[in-house]
Amino acid sequence: MAPLNSPFDDSLRPPLLSVALISAAAVGYQVLLLRLFSIIQWHHFAYMIISLALLGYGVSGTFLALAGEQVGRRFRDLFAFNAALFGAAVPGCFFLAQRIPLNPLELLWDPLQPLYLALLYLLLAVPFLFAANCIGLTLYRFRRLMGRTYGSDLLGAGTGALGMVGLLFWLAPVDALKALGAAGFAAAALSLLTGGGTRRWLAGPLFLAAGLLPFLLAGPFTELKPSPYKGLSQALQVSGARIVDERSGPLGLLTVVESPRVPFRHAPGLSFLNPSEPPEQLGVFTDGGGFTVINRYDPGGEAPRYLDFLTSALPYHLLRRPSVLVIGAGGGTDVLQAVFFQARRIDALEVNAQMAALIKEDYAAFSGRLYDRQDVRLHVAEARGFVGGGGVAYDLIQMALVDSFGAASAGLHALNESYLYTTEAMERYLARLNPGGLVSITRWLKLPPRDSLKLFATAVQALGRMGVAKPGRQLALIRGGKTTTLLIKNGAFSGPEIIAIKRFSRERAFDVVYFPGITPADPNRYHLLERPLFFESAISLLGPAGEDFIDRYKYDIRPVTDDRPYFFNFFKWPLFIELYALRGRGGFGLLEWGYLVLALILLQAIVFALVLIPLPLWAGRRAKKAERPPRPSMRVLIYFLSLGFAFLFVEMAFIQKFILFLASPVYAAAVVLCGFLVFAGLGSLFSGRLLSSANPSLYPVVGIAVVVVAYLFLLPSLFQWLTTLALAAKFALSLLLIAPLAFPMGMPFPLGLARLGEERPGLIPWAWAINGCASVLGAVIAALLAIEFGFTAVIVMAVGFYILACWTFPGSAADGI
Amino acid sequence: MQNRLAKSFPSIRARGRGRRLTGWLWCGFDSRCLLVLAGLSLAVGSPFTANAQEYYAKARQELVDTIASMAAETQRETGRKAFSEAVIKVMAEVPRHEFVPENVRDLAYRNRPLPIGYGQTISQPYIVALMTDLLDVQIGSKVLEVGTGSGYQAAILAELGAKVFTIEIIEPLGQLAKERLKRLGYGNVKTRVGDGYYGWKEHAPFDAIIVTAAASHVPPPLVRQLKPGGRMVAPVGERFLVQYLTMVEKSVDGGVTLRHILPVRFVPLTGGH
Incomplete structure (x- = not known):
């Protein structure tokens, strides 16, 4: 058994405050990177950023294995050095990373791009490595006070996640980056000041550096460099x-x-x-994308007639003076359109208060005081929460080209999850309509057709679930030069309405794609396609072989559900292979590339894992030439691999589940990260009490399984029920909900390590590295699995991994399989 | 319980003797350098030789042969059995490498779009051939181009014998293209920097119009500046990635038809069960 007594001089005190500060800054950096990447690139990099942190922590295990004895003698120096390096690396590495000529749009053309991506990955992981070194050093140096160090670490990290969201309310992202750099230097100074020793004088200059850093970092090098293609x-x-x-x-x-x-x-x-x-x-x-406009409008002047020549004007030709709910009001164009058509009542929904304020306050005169009109009510709210929350019924729910809602606001919206276009969403929209009312959804036209078909398929499924025997009677779809508009009616379309649809389309040279009773002579008249693909597909989707059609379609047009909310993902591997072969003929233009970025990130993570997992074993052998070198064990490998996968699967899935509740991926990531860090930390501190049993991992695994299964059934209705709560209350409630899940999830890892410490201590750094790498891979694999099978499947798989881990708990069977 | 946890850590002790922290850190930076080097070695060797023109001409011919062979495959979508001989001939003559920035010159004869600065791109040569072919330009045709970009498309049209009027909204890009076209001797291209939405009234109507600038809709004034019997082509999609082409045809009696054309032969449905 390894000795418990620290061999080091114990006059030193652990720099708990510095540890908390570094942990907070590291997690804050992670949340901030999500924001920064949405601004300078696209949001597809979110999963890379989550795995980055884990990569840094994984590498740090090897660092500790190598640093060994040095830690005892030079702890203070090493800690301060790493903390200061963290401070320098946070802004430094990011600004350097901006110089990498990464252009995801060229990923398919340029063989250098994957290398740039790898370079970016490594560069951004550097600050995490320094932060992890600080924490690892302290844990190692003050083994007897490990609980306190660990506590400071997790408390700091939890605060950092939520703190960054708060900070972003009053600091621009790039200033927040500089502040994090300053925090690193401050942590270094604090550690010297509180730790005693001969180098206390260095604290002064370091504090000075912290104070000056935000001001010294100025000039063109430190400006954000958004992609020129945004x-x-x-x-x-x-x-x-x-x-x-x-x-x-x-x-x-x-x-x-x-x-x-x-x-x-x-x-x-x-x-x-x-x-x-x-x-x-x-x-x-x-975030440099998600374009919307504010129209100049003079209520007494000329009417903005162009609004009648968009496909989204169609519902106004079927309804007289309707009451309208505009989802995703943005710059107010759709509200103005409703005004133009003399809607009786207009409720404008906007999720971003700052966006709403632009039209309500800053550009009120420019927009003709749109939001101060008697007939207009502004609601700063998320659509699903608002619609599901009950209230007045509408004649029309209008949603035109709403991407900015999530897609652009988005760090974690990799591959654009959207809860606006799911089967469940459409059921809720329809439930908020008066009899005869319409849901109108406008999308950009894509060729070959895909998103309009996916939307159509989703609407068919929603109507089917609501017990409508013939969904085709309640659907109409038209397309113009660049957009399509789908109408879903609460009831069957009447003869006069169909005439109105045909007339509206004819007078604007739009093509009808589908309406009840359409004949092959109707579609494909103005914007000619070689075949009437939209029409044929719509008919197929409504027919008895609809599912077969979806299977055979080369794009992924399966109906979207809350469990698999990837409306914007159409990727299928056979499609990629076919279009890759056709790249010389412009085949790449027919492909969405977000999924490929994710696949590439996974490939990268696998390469790193293959390098990092065996490294500590090698380091251990080098360091222990005289002693018995650690021998790898399959049991240990499977245990820690399973835990890494399981933890990240659950974490990723719950971030997704909470997006719907908290209305924003950034909020969801911050709250879920905070909850998991704090409560898993508490769980791991508590776990020591279980060690006496033969397989102590059994209790937490049973606990996790029970909570997970309960949440799968309970959360959707609970969220629906509580959807109208204030945001702060939602935050608190989310943390409460995460607690019983995260608490047992924090246990299996330290339990395994502790058992290993008793029986085969030489394998600990290896276990550390395995777990780190599994977490890196787990984050990305969870996303890929969710796209394919949905989050429920990801959660079920996570439980499977926990059971596997429980079964392979180190030492619970014959030693070393 | 803390002691229990603590048990896990002592084993880390006594490892990596004599290994300096700084040494380890540098490993990280070394691997970065290695990646950069590996990247550089992948880049294509530059034609440093005195025979650069010859090298480019050969590369150009190979590219054009490839493109010509592709045309037949997309017949069903584009309605073209093959690109017209004239189009293929001018593609083999216009020096694309003169229209791209120095740093991507070596890639000029790859069948791929390239960045030209200012967030703009020069289209994939196959797409240029296809659009030019669809425009059906004759000697003496008047052609309007909205979105000059590098000037390459204008040069292709000019080489076909058209009188080209081209408008660019990005000032420095327009200036660059103007100088470049002048230097290369394309006297029958008139350039302008400004708003292309209203076309170029002084020279309207046009036999053909090509709109490469991104727009949320086909500008109605441009449709009006199209001669009866004329054609307008506009690519739709992101930079680097053209999704489809919109072609507007004005019949002799003034009626307008729009067509959406996929650049590749692609049927979105697999054969059967």
């Missing part, structure tokens, strides 16, 4: 365009742009028969 970058290239306003918050960076010389004229899919031009517009970008 919407905002493109808009600013136009001569005369300039930024007139900026609002930064955790839900996104809003940038208001005016372009007087070349007006925006943003009118997606406007009919070429449109007689009048769009009015003057201000562009609003969320």
